[in-house]
Amino acid sequence: GQNIDQPTEMTATEGAIVQINCTYQTSGFNGLFWYQQHAGEAPTFLSYNVLDGLEEKGRFSSFLSRSKGYSYLLLKELQMKDSASYLCAVMDSNYQLIWGAGTKLIIKP
């Protein structure tokens, strides 16, 4: 079956760095997405990886290893507004997104 695994919850300190991991097993692969979702709001796009390696975008970076079925989202210089759920999703061979359950990130002062 298809499966996306990510930690349920993480806590970090304002100004620090946090890495959220995601492992996946899917039927086919057409890219991996990271989305941010604040409570009561729809997800917003953060990053897309389809090739191995690191994609950097400001304070956020995303890494992919297709051979290991592994990705991580790296958040630097954490701010209180980064408190949210972070969703990992993989697009399978049918171009359908398979979603992880999300990682709730709590930022403490």
Next chain:
Amino acid sequence: GAVVSQHPSWVICKSGTSVKIECRSLDFQATTMFWYRQFPKQSLMLMATSNEGSKATYEQGVEKDKFLINHASLTLSTLTVTSAHPEDSSFYICSARDVTSESNEQFFGPGTRLTVL
């Protein structure tokens, strides 16, 4: 970037009534739109995939006669919750894929919060 709108943002209705939610891609054509449901503190659950000009594909466990989907144009898909009951209260989110984009990104609407009394 691509924008997807949803209407209404929130709706409260009586049990037994029907509610229609619209999802529009504002600056791109979306041959495929997706409807999700999200209960509190849970992840997104795909309900159905809406294809322009053809019948929607429903996920297992989703009643197609209860959740009617129409995708009549390349920029509009509608979800109608028929005979809504309190257990249908949820956050409904649509997304659309820009087929011309190389990123395969899905753009999300802002969501519709449905409360059935």
